[in-house]
Every structure is written in structure tokens, then in C-alpha cells.
Amino acid sequence: MEFYDIFVYFATMIGIYSILSLSLNLQYGFGGLVNFGLVAFFATGAYTGALLAVNDVPFLLGIVAAGMVSALLGFIVALPTSKLSVSYWAICTLGIGEVVRLFLLNEEWLTKGSFGIAGIPRPWEDFWGDTYYSFFYLFFVWFFVGLAYLLIWRLSNSPFGRILKAVREEDDLALAMGKPVFIAKLKTMALGASMAGIAGALYAYYITYISPSDFTPMITFLVWSMVIIGGKGNILGSIAGATIIVVFYNSTRYLKDFLDFPAETLASLRMVAIGLLIILTVLYKPDGILKEKEKRYPLD
Amino acid sequence: MMSISQILINSLLLGSQLGLLALGLTMTYSILGFANFAHGELAVVGAYLTFFLCVSFKLNFFTSTIIAVVLSGAVAVLCDRLIFKKLREAPVLALIIASLGLSLLLRYIISAIWGPDPLSFSLGLAIPYRVMGAFITSTQIVILGVALATMVFFHILLHKTKMGKAMRALADDRALAQDRGIAVEKTIVWVWFICGCFAGLAGVLMAWETALWPELGFNIIIPVFCAAILGGVGNVYGAVIGAFLIGFVENVGLALDWSKVIGLLGISTWDAPLFIPTEYKTAISFLILVFVLIFLPTGIMGSEKGH
Numbered sequence: 001m002e003f004y005d006i007f008v009y010f011a012t013m014i015g016i017y018s019i020l021s022l023s024l025n026l027q028y029g030f031g032g033l034v035n036f037g038l039v040a041f042f043a044t045g046a047y048t049g050a051l052l053a054v055n056d057v058p059f060l061l062g063i064v065a066a067g068m069v070s071a072l073l074g075f076i077v078a079l080p081t082s083k084l085s086v087s088y089w090a091i092c093t094l095g096i097g098e099v100v101r102l103f104l105l106n107e108e109w110l111t112k113g114s115f116g117i118a119g120i121p122r123p124w125e126d127f128w129g130d131t132y133y134s135f136f137y138l139f140f141v142w143f144f145v146g147l148a149y150l151l152i153w154r155l156s157n158s159p160f161g162r163i164l165k166a167v168r169e170e171d172d173l174a175l176a177m178g179k180p181v182f183i184a185k186l187k188t189m190a191l192g193a194s195m196a197g198i199a200g201a202l203y204a205y206y207i208t209y210i211s212p213s214d215f216t217p218m219i220t221f222l223v224w225s226m227v228i229i230g231g232k233g234n235i236l237g238s239i240a241g242a243t244i245i246v247v248f249y250n251s252t253r254y255l256k257d258f259l260d261f262p263a264e265t266l267a268s269l270r271m272v273a274i275g276l277l278i279i280l281t282v283l284y285k286p287d288g289i290l291k292e293k294e295k296r297y298p299l300d
Numbered sequence: 301m302m303s304i305s306q307i308l309i310n311s312l313l314l315g316s317q318l319g320l321l322a323l324g325l326t327m328t329y330s331i332l333g334f335a336n337f338a339h340g341e342l343a344v345v346g347a348y349l350t351f352f353l354c355v356s357f358k359l360n361f362f363t364s365t366i367i368a369v370v371l372s373g374a375v376a377v378l379c380d381r382l383i384f385k386k387l388r389e390a391p392v393l394a395l396i397i398a399s400l401g402l403s404l405l406l407r408y409i410i411s412a413i414w415g416p417d418p419l420s421f422s423l424g425l426a427i428p429y430r431v432m433g434a435f436i437t438s439t440q441i442v443i444l445g446v447a448l449a450t451m452v453f454f455h456i457l458l459h460k461t462k463m464g465k466a467m468r469a470l471a472d473d474r475a476l477a478q479d480r481g482i483a484v485e486k487t488i489v490w491v492w493f494i495c496g497c498f499a500g501l502a503g504v505l506m507a508w509e510t511a512l513w514p515e516l517g518f519n520i521i522i523p524v525f526c527a528a529i530l531g532g533v534g535n536v537y538g539a540v541i542g543a544f545l546i547g548f549v550e551n552v553g554l555a556l557d558w559s560k561v562i563g564l565l566g567i568s569t570w571d572a573p574l575f576i577p578t579e580y581k582t583a584i585s586f587l588i589l590v591f592v593l594i595f596l597p598t599g600i601m602g603s604e605k606g607h
């Protein structure tokens with residue numbers, strides 16, 4: 001593997017994870033919604049995109065459908081749970097992640113079970129050819145990162161964004177002020193889920209093979225570490241967090257050449273480090289490396 | 301079709317293991333005000349410490365279990381001192397996320413030391429008995445006995461000792477308890493210790509019946525939360541009853557031929573037998589949880605906290 005191949009692979013994965021961390025940042029960082037089932041929306045998008053692509057549906061349509069199916073799942077999840085407290089949200093979404101994984105594993109008629117879906121075609125591969133394809137796909141992914149960035153940036157400066165932040169800080173107060181708290185939660189959940197779904201479709205097209213083992217709760221926890229470390233409520237922080245964690249997570253693979261550890265032990269130690277990073281950030285740098293920009297409103 | 305007595309025995313076994321975990325979870329939840337996602341990992345810590353003492357140190361199983369249970373209590377206290385104590389005044393979000401980080405930390409430390417593959421205590425074959433047409437092994441009888449005895453012990457502790465009364469007061473109203481001169485921090489340490497011990501014991505019992513692997517705790521955390529919420533957060537008796545209910549519904553849900561149920565309800569007719577696949581076991585407890593959260597957010601036994 002050439003050096004730039006590794007670089008392009010890293011950059012593409014950082015892009016896909018950036019979309020995921022932006023999605024979680026919208027839900028958790030801005031809306032205060034603790035989504036411990038993020039992987040469910042990622043997986044739903046990946047399978048929707050993959051199944052459509054395998055059946056010769058145009059790619060852009062597949063990506064849009066992935067976003068919509070995931071958004072629908074997010075909406076359904078939020079519908080009964082939108083009035084619950086933080087802890088209950090966390091438990092419910094964790095459960096959703098598990099239920100979706102069980103569904104993917106057991107409904108073989110649709111998802112081919114643990115075998116997964118292989119041979120997913122890559123978008124416009126013939127057009128770009130082998131040499132330029134990886135570069136094209138890198139830009140393709142980062143185009144969606146840009147879209148997500150703009151969307152969240154626009155939202156956070158809109159009246160809806162202010163409602164969202166009010167919901168995060170004190171949802172009873174926002175409710176008492178007559179703000180549509182529950183609708184805001186539903187919208188945020190669906191919007192964030194659709195972004196995670198699109199990230200899923202992009203992932204499926206990039207890797208060309210997906211199986212339920214790609215969508216363990218680990219993905220959720222990795223994305224959480226990105227948002228926590230990057231800084232909740234800071235859009236650029238999500239991308240910074242994704243970069244740090246993807247580089248850390250993947251580069252420690254090459255450590256086995258230098259350290260005399262079994263690969264399994266190394267994989268576990270990597271997760272120990274991520275767990276430790278989450279705890280230390282919560283304890284000593286609760287705003288993450290990039291603090292949320294406080295907006296001051298003149299009082300007159 | 302499984303016999304009714306077999307379903308009952310399986311439900312009791314699952315319920316007693318879930319109950320031990322739900323007890324500790326509901327206590328920390330109501331006193332500290334957050335759902336501790338690292339609770340399942342305390343069970344794994346107990347199980348692996350027992351394995352370590354038993355297999356590597358060649359202590360006998362009984363002694364290893366006692367030492368490991370006390371040590372898991374100590375681990376719980378240590379986690380509180382190092383992490384949660386610093387976040388007493390922090391928002392709930394911070395506590396939940398810290399517990400998520402802790403859960404990763406503990407699970408993968410264990411996985412790094414003992415590897416990700418399942419291990420077994422290998423204590424020899426259990427002797428099966430037949431009770432009213434159902435099978436129960438000697439191991440399972442001991443598990444049931446130990447779990448039930450621990451629950452009774454906890455009841456006595458809560459009602460007959462000063463510490464137990466302090467715990468109940470704290471669970472009820474922390475500020476009021478503090479004003480009435482209860483040593484809050486000291487009581488919290490004891491709550492963590494007991495919660496860790498019970499979780500560790502539950503871990504040993506679960507691992508004894510089947511096997512131990514690092515994901516053991518994470519796999520059971522959803523039903524444990526279900527039990528605690530079903531019983532009403534902060535209500536220890538509710539948690540135990542909730543645990544047995546979850547155990548029962550899970551086993552009945554899997555054993556039942558749903559085509560007959562649909563027929564009886566008159567919704568439609570279904571000719572072929574219709575069973576919920578065993579793989580969806582976790583999904584059943586999750587469905588119960590969603591149902592409870594929508595229709596009975598304070599649980600069956602009532603709770604003033606939570607939702």
C-alpha cells in the first residue's frame with residue numbers, strides 16, 4: 001500500500017466519522033439528547049444504501065433513501081420517549097441499538113444475516129477508473145461533511161437552534177416559556193438520525209461489504225468519544241474529535257509491529273485508552289478541546 | 301412445548317440474577333441520580349476475580365467467591381472516589397457519560413488481561429434433578445439459594461441497621477437526610493460497596509451457570525435497567541419483583557406459541573405455530589421497558605424519581 005493510499009483511506013474514514021459525530025453533536029451537543037443507539041441509525045442507513053445499490057437503484061437515490069429510512073427510525077424512537085428524562089433516553093436508545101443489530105443478524109431474508117451483504121457496487125467507479133477513484137470518493141464524502149456542517153451551523157444560529165439549546169439547558173423552563181420542546185426533540189432526533197444514515201450509506205459504498213459485526217455498540221462509543229473530546233456544541237470540535245479518534249484508533253494497529261503484544265490485547269488496550277480519555281475529559285475538561293462558542297445577546 | 305414448571309424454574313433463575321444487579325443499580329440511581337452504565341461491568345469484575353483466585357491462585361471456589369465479592373465492592377468504592385465523587389454537583393449528562401467511559405475502561409482492562417474469549421470455572425459437572433417434570437441442576441439450586449439469601453440479608457440490613465436506615469433516608473431525599481445529620485458521603489461509600497458486592501456476586505453466579513466473558517455485563521445491562529425501572533427507581537423491593545417479572549415474561553414470551561394467542565384474541569387466524577426466536581430475547585425485555593416507560597413511568601411499585 002502506497003503512502004498516499006493510507007492517507008486517503010484515513011481521510012475518507014475521518015469524513016464518514018465526522019458526519020456521525022456531527023450527527024451526535026446535533027443531538028447531544030445542541031439538544032442534550034443522549035443517544036446511546038447511534039449505531040442503529042448508521043446501520044440502518046448502511047443496509048438501506050447497500051440493499052438499494054445491489055438492486056441497481058441509482059446511488060444518489062440510495063443515499064437519500066438511507067437518510068430518510070434512518071430519519072423515520074429516529075422519529076419512531078423519539079415518539080414515545082421524547083418526554084422522558086436523560087437517563088431513560090440513554091437506556092432506550094441503547095436498547096434500540098441492540099434491537100436493530102438483532103434484526104440485522106436474524107432477518108436473513110432481508111439482510112443475509114451474519115454473512116452480510118457483499119459486492120456492493122461503488123458509485124461511478126467505471127467513470128473515474130482505479131487511479132482517481134479513491135480521490136473522487138474522498139471528495140464525495142467530504143462534500144457531505146460540508147453539507148452537514150453548513151446545516152448544523154445554520155440551525156444553531158436560527159430560532160430553532162436557540163430552542164434546542166434551551167431544551168438542553170432546562171427543558172422544563174423552555175416548556176414553560178411556551179416553546180415546542182417535544183417537537184424540537186423529535187425533529188432533532190430525526191435530523192441527526194438521517195445524517196447518521198447517510199454516513200452509513202457512504203460507509204457501505206466505500207467498504208463494499210457490510211455485516212452486523214460492523215455495527216456493534218463500539219461504533220456508538222467511538223463517536224461519543226469524538227464528540228466529548230472534540231467539544232460538545234462546537235461544530236468544528238466534532239470534526240477535530242473524529243480526526244483524533246480515527247487516527248488514534250487506526251494507527252495503533254501498526255503498533256503491533258513494534259510491540260510484542262498479541263493483536264487482541266492491543267485492540268483491548270486501545271479501547272481502555274478511549275474509555276480513559278472519555279472519563280478524563282468529563283472530569284478535567286468538560287467542554288472538550290474546542291469550547292462551545294457562547295453567543296452574547298445585548299440586553300437592551 | 302416447555303413444561304410450565306420448567307418455565308418457572310428458568311424464570312426464577314434469571315430473575316434472581318437480574319434481581320441482585322437491579323438492587324444495586326436502583327440504589328445508586330436513586331441516591332446519586334443517574335443511570336450507571338458501568339454497573340454490569342462490576343459483575344464482570346467479580347466473575348473474573350473469582351476465576352483468577354480460583355484457577356490461578358488455586359483457592360477453592362467458595363473462598364475465591366467471598367474474596368472476589370468483597371473486592372468488587374472495593375472496586376465500586378474506588379470508582380466512586382476517583383470519578384463520581386468529583387461529579388456530585390455536575391449535570392446528569394456528565395455522570396452518565398463518565399459511567400459509559402468507566403464501562404469501556406473496566407470491560408477492556410478485563411479483556412486485555414484475560415482475552416475476549418469465554419472462560420469457565422470448570423467446577424465439574426452439575427448433578428441434574430427432576431422437579432415436577434422440569435430439570436434443575438445442583439448448581440442452579442445453589443444459585444437460587446444464594447441469591448434469595450442475599451436479598452433477605454439486604455432487607456434486614458435496610459431495616460435493622462442504622463446504615464440501612466441512612467441509605468433509605470438518602471434514597472428518599474438527599475438534602476433532607478443531610479439536614480437531619482446523616483453522614484451523606486459515608487453512606488454513599490457504603491451504598492457503592494454493597495452495590496459492588498451484589499453485582500460481583502451476581503456476576504459469579506451468572507458465570508458459574510454458563511461462562512464468563514468480558515461482554516457478560518454489557519449483555520445483561522438492558523434487562524437489569526428494565527427491572528429497576530419496572531419496579532420504580534429507588535424501590536429495592538420493586539427492583540426484585542421487576543427482575544422476577546422480566547425473567548418470567550422473557551421465558552414465557554419465548555416458550556409461548558403466539559399463533560394460539562392471536563387466535564384467542566380474535567385478531568386473525570394463524571395456522572402455523574408462531575414462536576419468538578430465542579435470538580430476540582433481549583428485544584423482549586426492551587419491549588417491556590418501552591411499554592413501562594410509556595404507560596407506567598413510575599413503575600409498578602411507584603417511585604417519585606426518574607422520569
